[in-house]
Amino acid sequence: MSRRITYSQLGGPEVLTISEISEPHAGEGEVRVRVKFAAINPFDAKVFSGEATSSPQNVSFPSGNGNDFAGVVDEIGDGVSTWAIGDEVLGGKGFSAQADYVVVVANALVRKPDALSWQQAGALDIVGRTAWASVESVSLTAADTVLVSAAAGGVGVIAAQLAKLKGAKVIGSASESNHEFLRSLGIHPVTYGQGMVERILEISPEGVTAALDNNGRETVDAALALGAPADRINTIADYAALDEYGTTGVGAAGATADDLATLAVLVAAGTVQVPIDSVFPFEQVSQAYTKLLEGHSRGKIVLEL
Known part of the structure; x- marks a missing residue:
């Protein structure tokens, strides 16, 4: 038998429970991974609470939970020659990662660099691919000034650093407690909320040329007011803006396993930082999501199995 986080009704973190299931096994073209760390993501909570557009009609009970793992x-399984027993890997599989074992198709995995911590590896799939794809979607150069919202969060902190690697000037919105951290990464911090446009103009009187929204309509409206063209505003938090303003909405699906592998190397080298806010034991999954939903986390929250 093996363990798996499941839920059989919609609700808050309290609906999550540890279930005993039969061990899964690798089929043809698949490998089985013994999970060491699994991350939690805001999307998970939107699904098990019923807030996501895909929920509840596309959720069958009992449902597994979580995407990112290492x-x-x-x-x-038969036909797999790219992996060997004992290989250290990271990846993602929807509604499946928070478990002792995950079975995935072989080409979906990425090799874990030796210098990449297990916690970071377990947290990288969704936020890493989303950040990578969102940065690529707006074609940044050294001529750009880009606004990145929630710049100390899981996606935002990676996107802001990748944007900086493109040569762009990066302005990141975050709570005051995260400003010094953002400065240490070479990002110009700004407090979100009323008056944000004016505060950004103090940093960049010419406004901004692009934006990566990880927070919602406030960022989209601010970017438009600051001169960013709608087609250079990518949002993963306000999909209504795609129809209303013509913004883009490129997310994790816009990045490949090769992109994730490249990012993993950058993180392992220290070129991109992926802060781990906190680590919870597997048995404390509900407490981990409670912390996530409180907001203001710096980086990622992960579960240790």
Whole structure:
């Protein structure tokens, strides 16, 4: 038997429970990973609470939970020659990652660089691919000034650093407690909320040329007011803006496993920082999501199995 986080009704973090299930096994073209760390994401909570557009009609009970994981290959299916028992890997599989074992298609995995911590590896899939794809979607250069919202959060902190690697001037919205951290990354911090446009103009009198929205309509409206063209505003938090303003909405699906592998190398080298806000034991999954929903986390929250 093995353990898996499941839920059988919609609600808050209290609906999550540890279930005993039969061990899954790798089929043809698949590998099984013994999970060491699994991350939690805001989207998970939107699904198990019923807030996501895909919920509840596309959720069958009992449902698994979580996408991001890192661990060790411990079983290989027929036809797989790219992995060996004992390989250290990271990846993602929807509604499945928070479990002792995850079975995935072989080409969906990424090799974990030796210098990449297990916690970071387990947290990287969704936020890493989303940040990578969102930055690429607006074609940044050294001529750009880009606004990144929620710049100390899971997606935002990676996107802001990737934007800086493109040569762009990066302005990141965050709570005051995260400003010094953002400065240490070479990002110009700004407090969100009323008056944000004026505060950004103090940093960049010419406004901004692009924006990466990880927070919602406030960022989109601010970016438009500051001169960013709608088609250079990518949002993962306000999809209504796509129809209303013509913004883009490129997310994790816009990045490949190769992109994730490249990012993993950058993180392992220290070129991109992926802060781990906190680590919870697997048994404290509900407490982990409670902390996530309180907001203002710096980076990622992960579960240790």
